Amino acid sequence: MDRFVFLTFDGLSRGAVYAAFALALVLTWRAARVVNFAQGAMAVACAYAAYSVSAATGSYWVGLAVALVGGLLLGAAVERVVMRFVDHSTPLNGVVVALGLVLLIQAVLGMIYGNEFRPAAPPFSRGAFQIGGVALLSRFDLFVFAAVGVVLLLLALLFTRTGTGLRMRAAAFAPDVSRLLGVPVAGMLTLGWALAAAVGSLAAMLVIPTELGLHPTAMDVVFVSSFTAAVVGGLDSALGAVAGGLLVGLLLSYVSGYLGATVAPMAVLALLVVVLLARPGGLFARASARSA
Amino acid sequence: MTGTPAEQPAGTGTETLDTPLLEIRNLTAGYGAAPVLHEVDLAVPAGRIVAVLGANGAGKTTLLRAVSGLIRPSRGQILFDGRDLCTVRVEQMIRRGIAHVPEGRGVIVELTVEENLRLGGLWRGRRGAERAQLDEIYDLFEPLARRRRSPGHQLSGGERQMLALGRALIASPRLLLLDEPSLGLAPRVIAQTMELLRTLRDRSGMTVLLVEQNVHGALSVANDAVVMSLGRIAVRDSAARLRTDERLRHAYLGF
Numbered sequence: 211m212d213r214f215v216f217l218t219f220d221g222l223s224r225g226a227v228y229a230a231f232a233l234a235l236v237l238t239w240r241a242a243r244v245v246n247f248a249q250g251a252m253a254v255a256c257a258y259a260a261y262s263v264s265a266a267t268g269s270y271w272v273g274l275a276v277a278l279v280g281g282l283l284l285g286a287a288v289e290r291v292v293m294r295f296v297d298h299s300t301p302l303n304g305v306v307v308a309l310g311l312v313l314l315i316q317a318v319l320g321m322i323y324g325n326e327f328r329p330a331a332p333p334f335s336r337g338a339f340q341i342g343g344v345a346l347l348s349r350f351d352l353f354v355f356a357a358v359g360v361v362l363l364l365l366a367l368l369f370t371r372t373g374t375g376l377r378m379r380a381a382a383f384a385p386d387v388s389r390l391l392g393v394p395v396a397g398m399l400t401l402g403w404a405l406a407a408a409v410g411s412l413a414a415m416l417v418i419p420t421e422l423g424l425h426p427t428a429m430d431v432v433f434v435s436s437f438t439a440a441v442v443g444g445l446d447s448a449l450g451a452v453a454g455g456l457l458v459g460l461l462l463s464y465v466s467g468y469l470g471a472t473v474a475p476m477a478v479l480a481l482l483v484v485v486l487l488a489r490p491g492g493l494f495a496r497a498s499a500r501s502a
Numbered sequence: 503m504t505g506t507p508a509e510q511p512a513g514t515g516t517e518t519l520d521t522p523l524l525e526i527r528n529l530t531a532g533y534g535a536a537p538v539l540h541e542v543d544l545a546v547p548a549g550r551i552v553a554v555l556g557a558n559g560a561g562k563t564t565l566l567r568a569v570s571g572l573i574r575p576s577r578g579q580i581l582f583d584g585r586d587l588c589t590v591r592v593e594q595m596i597r598r599g600i601a602h603v604p605e606g607r608g609v610i611v612e613l614t615v616e617e618n619l620r621l622g623g624l625w626r627g628r629r630g631a632e633r634a635q636l637d638e639i640y641d642l643f644e645p646l647a648r649r650r651r652s653p654g655h656q657l658s659g660g661e662r663q664m665l666a667l668g669r670a671l672i673a674s675p676r677l678l679l680l681d682e683p684s685l686g687l688a689p690r691v692i693a694q695t696m697e698l699l700r701t702l703r704d705r706s707g708m709t710v711l712l713v714e715q716n717v718h719g720a721l722s723v724a725n726d727a728v729v730m731s732l733g734r735i736a737v738r739d740s741a742a743r744l745r746t747d748e749r750l751r752h753a754y755l756g757f
Binding site: 373376377379380383384386387388389390391392393394395 | 570572592593594595596597601602604608610611612613617620621622624625627669673
């Protein structure tokens, strides 16, 4: 039982990060109808920038700020400089260009920082509190929950309470109609990419200290889990991304804990296959067909 | 409506000496290489309703899309209030005072009624249309007031029509471009829509370029009308004459 409780909390903590990274994928998908396969590499690039700044200033928080701002800028740049010029008439074009970006970013990072793992220190202790004799949560886990919670809250406020959020949603659903109503659709697309990349950077900052450390490919495995989470959640739904992220986190934790870590990736694949067979639109797919 | 003397029968009372609010000169436009519109001339005087009639594929929708900048003409000029529109970006049209209710109405079905309406005033900044403006629209279209929180995809055709019109009116446009508002609506609703256009013109001097297949409905409110055929303007006359001239009706409108 203790083991189960421990695995549950561990899974939720990892799941929160997957949720954030999946949310970033959903943001891009909703804004641009593109699955950003380069999101992992972009997030790692921002994490390296944060690492450099933290090392120079001695402050984790300045580094975190650099990661978030860097995410905004990198996301905007990728949309303005690359994605805008991709012919999106078939989805494959965007995927191929994104994969090209992955190779480019990982190569450049390798040239600058070297292809070795660099230790990334967490801002809080990863030593878990003992509650009733069971190691449940560390301070860092609490930080992860708080950070992901704040991002969710801010995004929810943005999309439901502000004019910019309404513009972004309108531009994504009906670009031509939105332009006729005075919405700067191209700008909204850039903003969507920027926000998504910033959320992706945050996820990288939260997950890298819990893994082997910084490496140009550090987010590749996280990307697979989070992509599964986003697809399981329906790719279009923020709530779905969060639920999918927690589900994948729990699944990975239970399977690693009870069956062995080598089986875990198979479990993620199995989850993806089962959900796609049973509900091809994802668990949170909405049945509202566009007709206008 | 101004026109070349040969096409403009004298004494119809449609001539105006003022500069028209919208003037289209020698417009050739289309999609890709093949033009849909050929050398179209059209003038829409302020405070009038001009109906654009014609069969499917005559170029009516393309004409509206050219005015609001969704397609760019390969030749010709579009002047609004004497200023060239061809270099104005689509996003700026609403700020110039041009509202376009597109084919199929353009209700964003994922958004609620109120969000759609707020979007109509969002170009003014802040969070979109003000409370007072929204209330004005809800007074005008009472069924919408009961469905503020409903997503667009739950609305009936008539309600979508009201929402699309309401969203355009929130901008208080000087020129309203309407693409087949009567499509798919019950006759009673069509009559109400036309009555509303009449009221808007008479009370607030709104200018309307009304594309319609419903000839009866359109001619019942329009001051002037043109009939388009294969991308050209085949007939231009006052709506009153088109209503009564049997020969014209038979030849171009098929009834």
